[in-house]
Amino acid sequence: MRHLLSTGDLSRDEATLVLDTAAELAQVSGRSVKKLPTLRGRTVVNLFYEDSTRTRTSFELAAKRLSADVINFSAKGSSVSKGESLKDTALTLQAMGADGVVVRHPASGAAHRLAGWVDGAVLNAGDGTHEHPTQALLDAYTMRARTGRVEGLRVAVVGDVLHSRVARSNVLLLHTLGAEVTLVAPPTLMPVSVHTWPCAVSYDLDAVLPKTDVVMLLRVQAERMQNAFFPTAREYSRRYGLDRDRLARLPDHAIVMHPGPMVRGMEISAEVADSARSTISEQVANGVSVRMAALYLLLGGS
């Protein structure tokens, strides 16, 4: 494993290694000295062409807990606003000796292109509507931590699948790990090629919920929508939002996940988001451990 670009590149053993490593590294967060010397002297660049709070701070914290030097680079206030291309920016970072590049970009495939230009490891922190592998890994980690397993879990991914990089990464990873994924969305928000994905598809949330161990809700990404995909937000929320009544249809052991940022009242009601079955803040905490594991496995060895 040289880069982390897609969860589809991970074998079952590799994915399990990341999760096991994260489980060990999670202990560091509970100690008084929250630091390991492992990546001392290595430089990690956070290259963010899109807004992000969770992912960028999570990667930054993870790299710092491993003693790496972190450079934060966001497109706003950099030479990108003067017209510099991704390739030239990458070559600049290369010349400065970056050992790892964490990249988020609005264009699908940007991380893959970048991997061909720089010597260091590239970690995809979200490329357009394509993939977000560390999010899928932390979701799988959270499922394993809460339910004790991933294999055989019935996972429903509900919402704006069309624009979601989280959905694709999760489908590929959860399939590799042996879970059964069902995508639930209005037909207009389902990708055209979804029949080639290793998962089931449904348009009826109420029918899926009773046969589900994990519900993962996705935000409707209005910023990526040029067309009207559903009549009104209220209608979307009525049919695909998770509220108290729908929560009651779930089996008692089922958990509710959301990759964030969430829009309360739209895909998830405030009551559900704050309930004991919601893992939303756990996901954020687990994100640091999983990203530490990914950074260690990509940058820690020879």
Place this chain on the structure above:
Amino acid sequence: MCARKRAESDAEASPAADPTAPGAQTARTVLDGPEIQRALTRIAHEVLERTKGAHDVTLLGIPSRGVPLARRLAERVEQVEGRAVPWGSLDITMYRDDLRLAPARALGRTEIPPQGVDGRVVVLVDDVLFSGRTVRAALDALNDIGRPRAVQLAILVDRGHRELPIRADYVGKNLPTSLRESVDVRLAELDGRDAVLLGPARPRPGEEDDR
């Protein structure tokens, strides 16, 4: 004193468990199961003696083979004194000085007993003492977890060739070796039988397990 390996050609291990390891036919048994048990029993008594009853002792094994050894020592101390001694494991992978010589390694488990390590006498337990680099890493790892009153080192086999100023407080067996030899410790918990084997050196690509 002069800890020569005894010419025990008859002690060719217990015939029950098959080694199944590469080069097993050329490896020679230098400690068999009962000898390992006796060495551990002696070390347990030495720990009790040196620490005056092991009142605030915590045993921490270094994965992988130090952990079952720490557990066995804890059992023996409890048998003798009738009081439980906290034991756990301390993984040192993230503190190794040779991480960049090999692909990233899988981590072992770290389990610190609930008493913690602050103010306690921590006895680190490992199977083989070689270069001393593992123990150096363990001291660094321990430093990030807390501040023990004292740290001691218990080792099943000391094979010499130290590269750092480190020595063991409790030694199961001193085993003078050549750098062209390898020492393999087998433990029933992990390998199905107890034995210490001396064989020809494995190739050391990035020193797969230098102790």
